Structures are given as structure tokens and as C-alpha cells.
Amino acid sequence: MSRERDKDWDQDLYKKVDRYRLVENLEQCLQCGKCTGNCPVAAITPSYNPRQVINDILRGSPVRLLNSEEIWRCFWCANCYRLCPVDIHYPMLMMQIRYYALENGYGLKYVVPINKYAFRALDEGLTFVPGRKGIEKIKKLREGIGVDSWPEVSDKAKQEYRAIFEQTGVVDWMRALEEKTEKPLSLSYLEGKIGTRGEAC
Ligand code: SF4
Ligand code: SF4
Structure with a gap:
């Protein structure tokens, strides 16, 4: 992933990505890593980390996140959502991250x-x-x-x-x-x- 610079940080990133408030409890993420531990993509691609993606969204690192190849790896099996202790609908979040990335000129390739x-x-x-x-x-x-x-x-x-x-x-x-x-x-x-x-x- 690209490294973020101070001027790129956006504390409201998660509100902009989840603009229709489709993902409940996003701010309550425990960073427990169950999503990553049960993701079939993460199992074969060590760089892919749903817990880290949520962390980037909440901390507000748009360049690091949107410019990343990682956001195109999820295939929406929903295993992460099934096991999340606070019911964060990660697949829904991922769909919105991709739209947001495309709207901002990232990910076309x-x-x-x-x-x-x-x-x-x-x-x-x-x-x-x-x-x-x-x-x-x-x-x-x-x-x-x-x-x-x-x-x-x-x-x-x-x-x-x-x-x-x-x-x-x-x-x-x-x-x-x-x-x-x-x-x-x-x-x-x-x-x-x-x-x-x-x-x-
Ligand atoms: S399983 Fe849920 S609470 Fe745990 S890190 Fe993933 S999204 Fe956050
Ligand atoms: S929905 Fe995506 S992130 Fe969640 S377990 Fe499946 S492939 Fe991994």
C-alpha cells in the first residue's frame, strides 16, 4: 500500500464512504481480527487484511486505502460478517469503498x-x-x-x-x-x- 501523508488524512473518510449509513457499528470495530482470520482471501494472500482496511477507514487514510490493490481482492463470501462480534457488514462496506475509489479516480485499472x-x-x-x-x-x-x-x-x-x-x-x-x-x-x-x-x- 502507498504511505499516507499528513495532508491526505481525512477524519470523515468513513462517513463519506458509508454515505448512506448502510454499515451499522462501523465505529465499534474492536480490531479483534476475526474477519481477517476467517477470510479465505487473507488465507492465501497475506497482504490482504480486512481488519487493516477498517482501521484505515476509521483513521482516515484515503490515499493509502483507495490507491491500494487490496480493496479489489474481496469476493463477497461474507464469512467475515458472519463471525464479526459486533455485526459489521464488511462486504457492504467493501462495495462502497470500491464505488468511492472509482468516483475519486482510483482503481480503474x-x-x-x-x-x-x-x-x-x-x-x-x-x-x-x-x-x-x-x-x-x-x-x-x-x-x-x-x-x-x-x-x-x-x-x-x-x-x-x-x-x-x-x-x-x-x-x-x-x-x-x-x-x-x-x-x-x-x-x-x-x-x-x-x-x-x-x-x-
Ligand atoms: S471481526 Fe468485526 S470487530 Fe473484529 S476486526 Fe473485524 S470488523 Fe472489527
Ligand atoms: S467477504 Fe471478502 S473480506 Fe469477508 S471473508 Fe469474504 S472475501 Fe474475505
């Missing part, structure tokens, strides 16, 4: 590369479709356990999916992200680092 998956979901109802060989393998496995060979997404489901994307403004947001990219980016994921064009960010 982590988001833009995965925009193409969102566009695919918009068109096909699935974020990821394997290649021909992968599909054949999946079909055999599914037939082996007695379910439909391939989970087709119905036209009705696709239409509903698209309507939700459009009505919630997500499509506009995705297009705006595309325009912010000066050149096409491709995603790589090596040793726990998201990179573009093979470079670790």
Missing part, C-alpha cells in the same frame, strides 16, 4: 479489464462461457449426475437481465468505463495479482 465479462452477461446472460472442449467436458459431467447437459439461458431470462442492467444504470456506467480506457486492456491473474497486458499493477 482493476475494473476496466473485467468490463468485457459484464458486457457478455448483458448479451448472453452469462459472464463466462468456456471453449468447445470445456463445454463438452461440462456436458459429460452434468449428464453423469443426471441433470440437463447444458444450462441454457432462456430468452425471457436474458430480457429480464438486460432490463435490470438498463434500468439500474449499469449499462451507462459500463460504457463510461470503456471510454475512460485509452487503449484496450487484457486481464491476467498471476500469483494473486491482477495485471494488464501481463504486467503486475
